[in-house]
Amino acid sequence: MTKVQPRTPSGFGEYLPDQQIEFNRLVDIIRGTYEAYGFSPIDTPDMELSEVLLAKGGGETEKQIYRFEHGKNDLSLRFDLTIPLARYAAEHEHELVFPFRRYHIGKVHRAERAQAGRFREFYQCDIDILGSDSQIVDAEFPAIINEIFDQFNFGEFTIRLNNRMILNGFFEGLGLESSTDVLRIIDKMEKITDEEFVAELTNIGLNADQVNQVKNFTSIEGSNDEIIAQLQALQVDSEQFNDGVSKIKVLIEALRTMGVPESRFKVDLKIARGLDYYTGTVYETILNDHPGLGSVCSGGRFDDLVSHYSNTEMSGVGISIGISRLFYKLLEAGVIKPAQKSPADVVVMPIGEEQVQFSLSVAATLRKEGIATMFYSEPNKVKKKFQYADRMGFGYVILIGDKEMETGEVSVKNMETGESSSVAVANLAKAIQH
């Protein structure tokens, strides 16, 4: 028979089981935390009608869409989970309870130029709250990020916080008509020199005084309280600015109340997160030991999510964790270290045919006690059985021969320490759980 070379399309990856187990463990942490805060799951189709998906106008993303005709339908694979959320919220507006808090963990597709660490298929893990103007809900997101990354255990991390109202209000106070250009320059200020920064601001028409004030503003540093005090001391003549400062104060107070360590969140006036999307709080998350990854969890507050589908005004706030890229990069860096190839930590192995039934019942007993247990029934020599157990990374091997069947005491080998002990079947679960 002619063979076809088994391979995935370029830009599409997959993991070996030990890696997949680790990936799933991280996703479970995300999901568990989202649910602990009462976010409800949704799951939308992988594809949408192109007319619906591109209602907003595609712009740059449109080139990256997998779009095709099928029968009479013009279909596109979703490239994020935000547009499907807007469509879902508008379509089910009268069936949903607002504020609508949903999480969505799913695959999205983008036909990006393939390069290392860039995938054409990846998971997004989004949470959003739609239809609430309460500033308190803005504080739930950093609290959630804190819990998730604390469990991830990738070292310390910093959640950078800002509020677009502070930025926009400050520019308003400076007498600037549009803040878009200034924001664009601030957004990249960490990547350019001081001189370039000044030159660019001058280029777009700021006078020397305005340039100076922008420089002073973006160099405000210190503890969270110190930054807020400095902002207040600026005495900016803008209601928007003062609103923004009040809102970030509320945010910080709530984070302290919820027990988020002060070292993990930081007001950073340089964070803008894109040019026109966000309107209030914005978030970024940096792994302190891996700053090169950039932000691993970002988001913010936005107005008017569903305007392309409905007349209802619906504001929202949310974050997204780009788990696929984060996982890939930390796996590559050796920070994530896959170990087990099976979700079971225990394997039960009969020495021969005669011990099969007894061994099956031992495995069943362990599962009843809540211990995931694999049964290994290949008719191999004991040495090969242990080789298998070793390659799979099992923590415990329970080997059952004639003697074990007679006495009802089985041999449990701790694969880490290499120690074996004899344990009565009734006490097995306890012996394995310690």
Next chain:
Amino acid sequence: MTKVQPRTPSGFGEYLPDQQIEFNRLVDIIRGTYEAYGFSPIDTPDMELSEVLLAKGGGETEKQIYRFEHGKNDLSLRFDLTIPLARYAAEHEHELVFPFRRYHIGKVHRAERAQAGRFREFYQCDIDILGSDSQIVDAEFPAIINEIFDQFNFGEFTIRLNNRMILNGFFEGLGLESSTDVLRIIDKMEKITDEEFVAELTNIGLNADQVNQVKNFTSIEGSNDEIIAQLQALQVDSEQFNDGVSKIKVLIEALRTMGVPESRFKVDLKIARGLDYYTGTVYETILNDHPGLGSVCSGGRFDDLVSHYSNTEMSGVGISIGISRLFYKLLEAGVIKPAQKSPADVVVMPIGEEQVQFSLSVAATLRKEGIATMFYSEPNKVKKKFQYADRMGFGYVILIGDKEMETGEVSVKNMETGESSSVAVANLAKAIQH
């Protein structure tokens, strides 16, 4: 602004949050049980190169594939999880440990004619073991089905078992050269009359004696042991037949050892599961109260899974649960009854602005104790707050006003009984868990 009507493509569905919570609960049961038996997760791309996906030749399914060109690639969305498994096993042959036990829960796409209960996108939940000839592993699948459907709690169910070797061996013993036509007729015998059955067998060339023997064979009934005794009494002159009978005996013995109730598995000689795919054990699962659904979990043993990709011979055995259709049908029938719209059972509500910080800390305390808790911060009247809690289906509402802050005792309302009690914050978790 011109509005686009928010809608999903025809044949693509999605659920409201309360339904999604129930759907996810079922998937979690499936996943948890697969993992309890030591099956490892994999996750392959939604799309494959068409050349790879269609290596076997598409046949009927080819018409149902979402296939499109993108750049230089001819891509197709996967229509099942079996071909991706074959491709994965062949591609990673030298990195995997065999026998390779994997589970895979994921979406597949088929451009079927849209009709009620038929979806163009649905989940499959597959487990397979590749590279084991041990008949004992065949017994793990009914044991797993038993645990899953026991937890589903959709009433009693019957796992129908057969072995293709018994069927093929029996026809061999009858002197029939090809069994394909006979199998096709047996496969549909429950849908046709006795006369039609005889006529069809005669049509394909069976003589009266052969027809009689087939009739006798397919009418063998009784307990599992009785059926096996009757099969042995037939004294069929076929090694394959006798092998098949031995294998099904091993299967049954193992199921008993693993504690699967005898009422839930039944040897049924009429089960063939398609014409040429399976070569050994075959499985079907019927919900006793919903026979109209047909088989809700099927599978079997097959040879030579990866022959289109590799020279390695790799046999396998596995099952698949069609959870999307099962869920849809039982939701429609009112058997599945969604209740909560949030994964959290508890909501904490401050009466006014002054209680927000204290309330946040109460919610954080509950989450630390492992209780999923929503915080509700909309500045509404108490009546509206309770309306919200009621619509969301929360089990407990914790309302916090000035008095509660002073005394440190909060009001917990059990929404089912309507009873309220005053509980110290330190005892809240215990009070809610009972």
